Amino acid sequence: MKKVDFISGLAEELEIETTLESATNLKDLDEWDSMAAMVLIGYVSNEFGVTLNADDLNEITTVESLIERIGLDKFN
């Protein structure tokens, strides 16, 4: 998947009203809460077959860090 497509898909899933960029810290978003975390887990699981656990969610900050956790090899 292209990073840009992932980011726009993520913004749609999380219903982000501002612009989402690689450097955006997900935790700083108004929309970030435990429900958004659940939606994020679901989206990543469906798109990449990657399971984000509770520790991953604690460690993830920016969109870029999320992409690294998913695995850079899954993006082109």
Added chain:
Amino acid sequence: MGAIITAIEYVYPENKVTNEDLGKIFPDYDFSKFEEKVGIKNRYWVDEETAFDLALKACKKLFQKYDKQEIDYILYCTQSPEYFLPTTACILQDKLGIKKNIGALDFNLGCSGYTYGVSLAKGLISSGQVKNVLLVTAETYSKYLHPKDRSNRSIFGDAATATIISYSEIDGIGEFLFGTDGSGYDKLIVKNGASRFSYSPDAPEIVYGTDNSYTDNHLYMNGPEVFNFTNEVVPNFTKEIIQINSKDIDNIDQFVFHQANAYMLNFMRKRLKIESDKFFIDLEDGGNTVSCTIPIALKKYSEFINSESTIIIVGFGVGLSWSGGLIKIKSKL
């Protein structure tokens, strides 16, 4: 020799708590999105009442159309017992005025409790030990929730249900399967107050997730881990249940899963490629009532059937524990 579910009743506490009510307690949180995704508009919480009080009401409602003297076994599912001891089911026998020559026991399970209960009742009946089992689920998680635990207070509601499972010429209860993974025991837990750790008045407040708080005296749920467990285990488990009952997914009229949260249910529904009209989702009124969600859903679903319906029921959660099986319902319960 078979068994069948013949009647179900349920009750909620009187105190209805809407998302607007919660919005006043948590003014910084937008509950409209919660309502849309998780599917809950209101839940009911007890004030002074106990789960047992709710159970009594549910049973009395059931006895308006069922002769209680026919009952010869009580299975009582709760994680909100009246006392450490005695067994709550024994008190229930007395308070309901049910005859004394019956069996009665409590079993401690959460969201997998109802499906376990149906399977246990089937076992008691098909082995010829009894004819009519009263299966009660009663839960008041609200008593375990920390006042500042917004996430769990949004999700969990209190309720009690009463089901009659009886001897039948037809097999109304098919094959059941079970799963257990105690390594996840601390993913959903009330740590203090029993044998391992005493209740501690000074238990420190712990912040978790996104601005939620609890102490070890309260209920804690690791939401992401429970969500992942469910999505990893339940879809394949459901396929196994269909298989062991020699059915195909197309032969099933309705799937009634534990009503945990609408987003998660839809997530699993899509993984299983089940159409939404064959997959029960209704948490709007009542929320996640733990072992009570499946009987409440069955009661609601049965209002709309006019011929025999083949249903897969699956419960999953605290333990970690899961179970499920096939049932048939002929008419309104």
